[in-house]
Amino acid sequence: MAYTVTPSPVGPVGSQYCVCKVELSICGQNLLDRDVTSKSDPFCVLFMEVNGKWVELDRTETAVNNLNPAFAKKFIIDYHFEEVQKLKFALFDQDKSSMQLYEHDFLGEFSCTLGMIVSSKKITRTLLLGNGKPAGKGMITIAAQELSDNRVITLSMAGRKLDKKDLFGKSDPFLEFYKPGDDGKWMLVHRTEVIKYTLDPVWKPFTVPLVSLCDGDVEKQIKVVCYDYDSDGGHDFIGEFQTSVARMCEAQDALPLELECINPKKQKKKKNYKNSGIIIVKSCKITRDFSFLDYILGGCQLMFTVGIDFTASNGNPRDPSSLHYINPMGTNEYLSAIWAVGQIIQDYDTDKMFPALGFGAQLPPDWKVSHEFAINFNPTNPFCSGVEGIVQAYSACLPHIRFYGPTNFSPIINHVARFAAQATQQQAATQYFILLIITDGVISDMDETRHAVVQASKLPMSIIIVGVGNADFAAMEFLDGDSRVLRSYTGEEAVRDIVQFVPFRDFRNAPKETLAKAVLAELPQQVVQYFKQQNLPPINSEPA
Numbered sequence: 001m002a003y004t005v006t007p008s009p010v011g012p013v014g015s016q017y018c019v020c021k022v023e024l025s026i027c028g029q030n031l032l033d034r035d036v037t038s039k040s041d042p043f044c045v046l047f048m049e050v051n052g053k054w055v056e057l058d059r060t061e062t063a064v065n066n067l068n069p070a071f072a073k074k075f076i077i078d079y080h081f082e083e084v085q086k087l088k089f090a091l092f093d094q095d096k097s098s099m100q101l102y103e104h105d106f107l108g109e110f111s112c113t114l115g116m117i118v119s120s121k122k123i124t125r126t127l128l129l130g131n132g133k134p135a136g137k138g139m140i141t142i143a144a145q146e147l148s149d150n151r152v153i154t155l156s157m158a159g160r161k162l163d164k165k166d167l168f169g170k171s172d173p174f175l176e177f178y179k180p181g182d183d184g185k186w187m188l189v190h191r192t193e194v195i196k197y198t199l200d201p202v203w204k205p206f207t208v209p210l211v212s213l214c215d216g217d218v219e220k221q222i223k224v225v226c227y228d229y230d231s232d233g234g235h236d237f238i239g240e241f242q243t244s245v246a247r248m249c250e251a252q253d254a255l256p257l258e259l260e261c262i263n264p265k266k267q268k269k270k271k272n273y274k275n276s277g278i279i280i281v282k283s284c285k286i287t288r289d290f291s292f293l294d295y296i297l298g299g300c301q302l303m304f305t306v307g308i309d310f311t312a313s314n315g316n317p318r319d320p321s322s323l324h325y326i327n328p329m330g331t332n333e334y335l336s337a338i339w340a341v342g343q344i345i346q347d348y349d350t351d352k353m354f355p356a357l358g359f360g361a362q363l364p365p366d367w368k369v370s371h372e373f374a375i376n377f378n379p380t381n382p383f384c385s386g387v388e389g390i391v392q393a394y395s396a397c398l399p400h401i402r403f404y405g406p407t408n409f410s411p412i413i414n415h416v417a418r419f420a421a422q423a424t425q426q427q428a429a430t431q432y433f434i435l436l437i438i439t440d441g442v443i444s445d446m447d448e449t450r451h452a453v454v455q456a457s458k459l460p461m462s463i464i465i466v467g468v469g470n471a472d473f474a475a476m477e478f479l480d481g482d483s484r485v486l487r488s489y490t491g492e493e494a495v496r497d498i499v500q501f502v503p504f505r506d507f508r509n510a511p512k513e514t515l516a517k518a519v520l521a522e523l524p525q526q527v528v529q530y531f532k533q534q535n536l537p538p539i540n541s542e543p544a
Contacts, residue, residue, distance in 0.1 A: 020293055021147040022118060024075040026060060028091055030137040031067045031127075034105040039065045040093040042107055044140075046075045049086035062094045076147065077114060079293060082520035083513060084344055085114040089140055091127065108135025110142075115347030117144045121297050146297060151210040152289045153245060155281065157192065158202040162261065162277030165228035165236040172229040173201045173238060175279070179214055179222050186223055189213050194229040199277070210245070210286060218245040218286075226261050226279060239263045239276035251281040290538055292524035295531060298538025300429045302348035302527075303419070306338060306390055307412040308375065309439035311360035312403040314469075323440050323469050324398060333468035333504045335391060337438045340515040341464060342387035345434060353383040356390045357412055362402040369404050371411040406444030409437060413452040413463065420459035428539045429531045433461040434523070441471035447489040453479060454486060457494040462526045464519050467503045476501040496529055497522075 026044045034040050043062040047054040057077070063069030077085070088111040092104040108127025117123055127138035157175060165171045174194045178186035190208050195201035214220040221242050227235040239261035251257035260275040267273050288294075315322030326332055346352050359371040374382030376393040377400075384390045416435045423431040443449055453463065465480075467473040479486060480501040486494040500522050507515040531537075 020079055020291060022077050022079045022114065022293070023145045023147050024077065024117065025071070025143045025145070026075070026089065027068075027070045027141040028107075028127075029068050029124075029139040029141065031069070031091060032093075032107050032136045032138055033067060034093040034107065039067050040105070040107060041065060041095075042067075042069050042091050043094055044071055045090045045092065045101065047088040047090065048077075049088075054088055079114060079118065079146075081115075081292065081524050082344065082517045084516075087112060087114055087117075089142065091138070091140070106130070108138045108140075110140050113347055115344065117142055118293060118296050119348045119350075121299070144297065146291065146293045148291065149209075149211050149216045150289050150291055150294060151216070151286050152207050153210050153213055154205055154207045154283075154285045154287065155248065156203075156205040156283045158200070158256075158280040158282055159226065159261070160200050160258075160278040160280060162199045162201070162226065163228075163238050163263070164199060165238065170197045170199050171236075171238065172196050173198070173226055174229055174235075175203065176225045176227065177213065177222060178225070179220065189222075196229075205283075209289070214245050218249070220244060224259075224279060226277070237263065241279065245284070245286075248281045248284040249286065251284045256283075257281040288537075290528065290531070292528050295429045295432075295527060295538045296348060298429065298540045300527075300538065301350065301431050302345055303431055303433045304342065304345045304349060304354045305416050305433065305435050306342070306354065306356045307372075307409075307435060307437040308334060308356070308358045308394065309360055309407060309437070309441075310358045310401060310403050311405040311407050311440070313405070313407075313471075314403055314440045316403070317398045324403075326395060326398075334438050335394070336512065337436070337466040337468065337504060337515070338390055338394070339387060340512055341436050341466075341519055342390065344516050344520060346387055352386045354386070354390055355382040356384050356393055357382060357415065358397070358401070359409075359412055360403070360405050360407055362404045364400060367402060371408045372415050407439060407441060408445040408448070409439075409443050410445050410448035410452040412437065413449065413456060417452065417456045417459055417461060420456065420461040423460050424534075427536070429536045430539060431460060432527050432530070433459070434464065435461065436464045436466065438466045438468060439476075440467070440469040441473075443475050446475060449479070450486060451488040451490065453499060454488040454492050454494045457486075457496050457498050460527075460530050462498045462500070462523055464523075465499065465501045466515075466519065467501065467505075470505060473501070473503050476503075496526065496533070498526055 028042055031040055031042055041062050041064050043060050045059040046057045048057050058075050060071035060073040088109055090109040091107040093107055094104055096103050110125050110127055122143040124139055124141040127135040127140055129135050159173055162171055162173055172194050175192045177190040179189050181187035189212055192203045210216050214222055221244055223242050225240040226238040228238055229235055241259050259279050261277045261279050263276045314324050317324035356375045358373050358375045363370050363373055375397045384393050416433055420433040465476050467476055479499045502518050
């Protein structure tokens with residue numbers, strides 16, 4: 001997508017990893033009529049490509065006499081951002097009770113990736129016959145929804161006048177929260193910290209997934225037990241009570257909810273027993289902890305830019321030993337890296353127009369060195385159409401430039417950061433920028449690059465560096481802050497780790513999918529982490 005900045009509303013956000021389940025709903029429109037006396041009886045079959053072969057995953061029910069079916073049966077698929085998941089939806093007219101598909105009349109099919117569906121949330125496409133021609137006026141609509149309850153509950157608890165359990169002092173109280181298990185027994189969900197020497201404890205607020213606390217059912221009874229801590233593990237029981245999340249949510253900051261803590265044994269023995277103290281729900285709030293898929297389904301676009309190293313250390317592109325030499329198969333390590341990353345990211349960008357920039361080369365006509373030039377030689381419009389467009393522009397520019405140096409990263413990082421900075425004016429999660437830098441070696445402007453990365457860590461932006469060739473990549477490992485926090489030369493720390501470095505040589509003999517997985521593994525977390533820090537919700541998020 002070309003860079004656009006659209007201001008738009010704010011709410012709470014959270015973090016989650018990306019692998020989750022997606023539910024696909026299928027409808028057909030104007031399907032071919034294959035039955036003579038009545039209308040077709042369609043059903044839909046879902047296939048996924050596995051090792052180059054189409055494997056059937058599932059099929060819907062049959063809609064009798066219906067050319068515009070809305071199938072009740074949903075398809076549920078594990079979603080992996082860092083993989084290209086190719087799907088095929090084939091519709092058939094049921095003629096017999098056979099499970100063999102060749103026994104039924106074919107009504108048309110549609111193929112795409114799961115990434116295309118989730119990035120659009122809902123797509124309607126023409127059904128095609130085996131010869132690639134339209135199946136009459138037949139259409140298919142596929143809608144995606146994430147299958148997860150992303151609500152979290154934050155509780156702030158206190159106690160008052162709890163029973164004294166220690167001989168020489170006050171109690172050391174803590175709380176345990178239980179929900180009913182499938183076996184009918186109580187299952188421990190959460191334990192608070194211990195507050196020492198007090199009968200009026202105030203515990204730290206804590207947050208747990210709503211599914212963990214009550215299986216997502218706010219009316220479900222939960223049990224809260226209060227103990228006096230003992231270092232030998234023989235904690236003394238103070239009291240307990242049962243309540244529900246719905247009840248606890250009645251607590252307001254100005255009006256806390258008070259619940260009596262009861263010791264059943266004492267209650268039986270003593271006639272005038274009132275309680276063993278009061279547990280106070282100071283506040284109870286339910287919010288949504290958004291996942292990467294929530295942002296994508298909400299309409300967030302991933303803005304992809306490529307930066308290519310054209311320094312002299314790569315070697316003359318006409319020489320077969322050069323890293324830029326395009327072999328008889330039409331590829332090299334630069335092209336392999338562009339394909340591996342680009343083919344996945346392009347599904348998450350509606351117009352698929354990607355800026356492709358070069359650095360470290362002398363450009364015609366005056367042969368001045370440039371560290372951020374459009375490889376299509378159009379500075380006002382550096383956009384290439386899809387990954388194919390980047391590949392074509394790359395191949396076309398090689399004969400027209402002179403490889404030179406030095407290897408400066410900071411100009412290209414700052415170039416993308418300028419656009420990412422404009423996107424910070426957004427009030428919802430609309431855009432996130434990804435810069436892929438492909439390089440053969442040692443960075444010349446390390447101080448400036450460190451500073452540029454630290455500044456970019458405050459922006460909706462991630463940097464992927466793929467090192468090609470056999471150079472020493474120690475500096476790249478340093479930028480990838482997995483083991484330590486990256487600092488600028490001014491001493492300022494990166495607010496989050498946004499660099500992922502991968503040496504191409506580790507993947508030379510591996511299937512091309514493995515490079516994409518390694519390079520993109522951290523990206524979903526980085527996207528969620530940024531929007532969470534900024535308290536930005538997905539564009540179309542529902543209240544909790």
